[in-house]
Amino acid sequence: xxxxxxxxxxxxxxxxxxxxxxxxxxxxxxxxxxxxxxxxxxxxxxxxxxxxxxxxxxxxxxxxxxxxxxxxxxxxxxxxxxxxxxxxxxxxxxxxxxxxxxxxxxxxxxxxxxxxxxxxxxxxxxxxxxxxxxxxxxxxxxxxxxxxxxxxxxxxxxxxxxxxxxxxxxxxxxxxxxxxxxxxxxxxxxxxxxxxxxxxxxxxxxxxxxxxxxxxxxxxxxxxxxxxxxxxxxxxxxxxxxxxxxxxxxxxxxxxxxxxxxxxxxxxxxxxxxxxxxxxxxxxxxxxxxxxxxxxxxxxxxxxxxxxxxxxxxxxxxxxxxxxxxxxxxxxxxxxxxxxxxxxxxxxxxxxxxxxxxxxxxxxxxxxxxxxxxxxxxxxxxxxxxxxxxxxxxxxxxxxxxxxxxxxxxxxxxxxxx
Amino acid sequence: xxxxxxxxxxxxxxxxxxxxxxxxxxxxxxxxxxxxxxxxxxxxxxxxxxxxxxxxxxxxxxxxxxxxxxxxxxxxxxxxxxxxxxxxxxxxxxxxxxxxxxxxxxxxxxxxxxxxxxxxxxxxxxxxxxxxxxxxxxxxxxxxxxxxxxxxxxxxxxxxxxxxxxxxxxxxxxxxxxxxxxxxxxxxxxxxxxxxxxxxxxxxxxxxxxxxxxxxxxxxxxxxxxxxxxxxxxxxxxxxxxxxxxxxxxxxxxxxxxxxxxxxxxxxxxxxxxxxxxxxxxxxxxxxxxxxxxxxxxxxxx
Ligand SMILES: Nc1nc2c(ncn2[C@@H]2O[C@H](COP(=O)(O)OP(=O)(O)O)[C@@H](O)[C@H]2O)c(=O)[nH]1
Ligand SMILES: [Mg+2]
Numbered sequence: 198x199x200x201x202x203x204x205x206x207x208x209x210x211x212x213x214x215x216x217x218x219x220x221x222x223x224x225x226x227x228x229x230x231x232x233x234x235x236x237x238x239x240x241x242x243x244x245x246x247x248x249x250x251x252x253x254x255x256x257x258x259x260x261x262x263x264x265x266x267x268x269x270x271x272x273x274x275x276x277x278x279x280x281x282x283x284x285x286x287x288x289x290x291x292x293x294x295x296x297x298x299x300x301x302x303x304x305x306x307x308x309x310x311x312x313x314x315x316x317x318x319x320x321x322x323x324x325x326x327x328x329x330x331x332x333x334x335x336x337x338x339x340x341x342x343x344x345x346x347x348x349x350x351x352x353x354x355x356x357x358x359x360x361x362x363x364x365x366x367x368x369x370x371x372x373x374x375x376x377x378x379x380x381x382x383x384x385x386x387x388x389x390x391x392x393x394x395x396x397x398x399x400x401x402x403x404x405x406x407x408x409x410x411x412x413x414x415x416x417x418x419x420x421x422x423x424x425x426x427x428x429x430x431x432x433x434x435x436x437x438x439x440x441x442x443x444x445x446x447x448x449x450x451x452x453x454x455x456x457x458x459x460x461x462x463x464x465x466x467x468x469x470x471x472x473x474x475x476x477x478x479x480x481x482x483x484x485x486x487x488x489x490x491x492x493x494x495x496x497x498x499x500x501x502x503x504x505x506x507x508x509x510x511x512x513x514x515x516x517x518x519x520x521x522x523x524x525x526x527x528x529x530x531x532x533x534x535x536x537x538x539x540x541x542x543x544x545x546x547x548x549x550x551x552x553x554x555x556x557x558x559x560x561x562x563x564x565x566x567x568x569x570x571x572x573x574x575x576x577x578x579x580x581x582x583x584x585x586x587x588x589x590x591x592x593x594x595x596x597x598x599x600x601x602x603x604x605x606x607x608x609x610x611x612x613x614x615x
Numbered sequence: 616x617x618x619x620x621x622x623x624x625x626x627x628x629x630x631x632x633x634x635x636x637x638x639x640x641x642x643x644x645x646x647x648x649x650x651x652x653x654x655x656x657x658x659x660x661x662x663x664x665x666x667x668x669x670x671x672x673x674x675x676x677x678x679x680x681x682x683x684x685x686x687x688x689x690x691x692x693x694x695x696x697x698x699x700x701x702x703x704x705x706x707x708x709x710x711x712x713x714x715x716x717x718x719x720x721x722x723x724x725x726x727x728x729x730x731x732x733x734x735x736x737x738x739x740x741x742x743x744x745x746x747x748x749x750x751x752x753x754x755x756x757x758x759x760x761x762x763x764x765x766x767x768x769x770x771x772x773x774x775x776x777x778x779x780x781x782x783x784x785x786x787x788x789x790x791x792x793x794x795x796x797x798x799x800x801x802x803x804x805x806x807x808x809x810x811x812x813x814x815x816x817x818x819x820x821x822x823x824x825x826x827x828x829x830x831x832x833x834x835x836x837x838x839x840x841x842x843x844x845x846x847x848x849x850x851x852x853x854x855x856x857x858x859x860x861x862x863x864x865x866x867x868x869x870x871x872x873x874x875x876x877x878x879x880x881x882x883x884x885x886x887x888x889x890x891x892x893x894x895x896x897x898x899x900x901x902x903x904x905x906x907x908x909x910x911x912x913x914x915x916x917x
Contacts, residue, residue: 425669470664482632602789
């Protein structure tokens with residue numbers, strides 16, 4: 198049993214909450230008291246059934262306004278997998294929430310209302326998923342019951358989408374006709390209503406999508422978070438470097454380089470909780486001991502000697518701005534990448550990415566809330582970066598306001614200047 | 616290349632350890648809030664994995680309502696002793712006396728709300744800048760939107776609109792003096808994940824998690840452990856039942872469930888069958904209003 202993390206996106210009222218509610222309900226993850234709480238709220242949908250969307254619409258403000266205002270996490274599992282759902286709202290002003298939810302997801306479910314077809318939001322959500330490097334997309338054409346379960350309607354939408362999807366970076370795109378309300382092709386199939394559809398139901402698909410390949414096991418990256426020094430009689434000279442293998446693999450005997458200092462050594466042992474492990478691979482958290490006494494502290498990265506990962510201070514990135522106050526070139530910010538924090542300056546805005554078309558808009562003099570722009574950044578101290586497209590685990594960073602300490606931006610490394 | 620596969624419990628464990636080490640790396644005075652419940656017992660095991668053979672970079676802190684199960688208190692003391700880690704206990708009783716707070720009265724009387732006072736006082740006393748807790752997002756709707764690093768103002772308040780977006784596995788723990796961060800390493804675990812982990816790790820729990828005979832009161836269809844602390848009404852009937860607890864908190868607001876589970880496999884089997892979620896089955900305090908938890912969190916509760 199492994200884990201699949203996915204995000205659900207769609208226009209308001211396309212049926213996201215209903216779809217998630219249906220997934221939970223049909224896989225029997227909803228408990229009697231939760232159902233009772235929804236029933237007692239007295240809200241029924243058009244069919245007179247309990248409104249499954251209430252299972253996910255959590256906060257007071259949301260229930261009052263009937264909209265989803267923040268990313269909510271939901272969990273369910275089957276015998277095959279544990280699923281972590283990031284439910285991100287569909288309003289344009291909430292791009293930042295979708296970016297947030299997408300950053301940790303391997304798969305994105307994008308809902309399309311069968312009556313409306315591919316909309317601006319469909320394109321936007323697909324593009325954001327693509328920019329955030331989500332390898333698997335599932336396009337759920339929902340409300341099929343409202344178009345008489347017509348195959349033509351479905352085919353037309355699939356055609357339209359494929360036309361647009363040529364621009365996307367996603368590795369794999371799957372289309373499924375569903376009715377979240379009636380349950381067609383969510384957990385069960387649709388033999389009665391859509392006999393023309395031969396593919397898997399949404400749940401079957403979610404259970405099968407191969408996700409273990411999504412971890413990068415090629416480029417060995419181990420950011421040191423904390424140094425373990427017991428200084429006890431028993432462990433007098435013990436120095437363990439605690440961290441997470443964010444990509445690649447490590448085992449005893451591997452020749453390594455510690456960056457940014459460039460010192461070299463050999464791995465003496467890989468451990469966890471005092472137990473020796475044969476090998477560590479992404480995404481394991483472990484402790485590395487080295488043969489030599491090298492000076493290592495939090496923020497350093499242990500890489501394999503053969504990797505030649507160089508430090509860099511100047512790079513280009515795609516930045517999603519998450520704050521009301523616009524970002525202007527010359528702005529100084531804190532940049533957090535893995536366990537490193539440094540100051541940085543955004544030197545130039547190359548262009549803004551139109552998230553409905555992927556077009557580049559030039560002559561942009563500031564980045565507003567929910568904009569995604571290509572920018573040039575200079576960091577105050579050296580960083581150990583990968584391009585986001587090459588290694589998602591080491592290509593993302595956040596920008597933090599120097600005075601409020603709010604997280605104001607999310608960045609993905611695009612080009613590195615050595 | 617050989618196939619490398621990490622089981623879901625290993626993935627959850629790796630994430631939780633990473634979060635704990637971020638706390639150690641980013642904060643000057645962190646603490647681990649230890650309630651004696653199974654979630655905080657799980658946190659302690661994760662801390663052992665994260666920091667052994669070194670010491671924990673934080674003390675265990677228990678806010679004792681004075682109405683805790685004696686079994687849980689004994690377990691707490693033995694655990695701290697066995698681990699050789701520092702345990703700080705602060706009593707709600709003392710806060711009540713010092714600040715002459717009035718004890719809640721009536722049918723639903725519980726010191727749960729007063730616990731927040733003592734927690735905030737303790738944070739101030741030691742200058743804790745981060746408090747690790749065992750809350751999970753699957754517990755309750757308001758928790759489903761909680762961040763892993765949750766920033767609280769000087770009054771411990773949670774403002775859903777002020778939450779920081781949290782991306783990849785990068786956690787922003789920068790705060791101003793006086794503010795602090797609540798950190799939830801097992802956010803992404805469900806109740807069943809916790810039980811399966813306890814089983815895999817062979818973690819010993821206080822015996823009240825397994826079936827035992829106990830005198831109970833029936834309140835709103837729930838079984839409450841009979842004790843001197845619980846508000847009694849003339850028509851209350853005390854019954855003897857075979858019960859276990861799914862969470863262990865204050866005796867006045869933690870309900871028991873009828874059970875025949877003698878061991879962890881029995882507990883897991885019962886949970887799989889159960890159609891009542893953990894908080895619903897056991898927490899009286901969430902029932903008082905539909906948004907009870909959200910309101911408590913805004914007020915500085917965990
Ligand atoms: N007929 C029909 N109605 C649906 C379907 N899915 C959702 N709805 C309805 O569409 C409305 C909006 O659904 P909701 O899940 O709240 O959408 P969200 O805004 O995307 O979360 C509700 O009235 C649902 O009952 C479907 O498959 N068929
Ligand atoms: Mg919704």
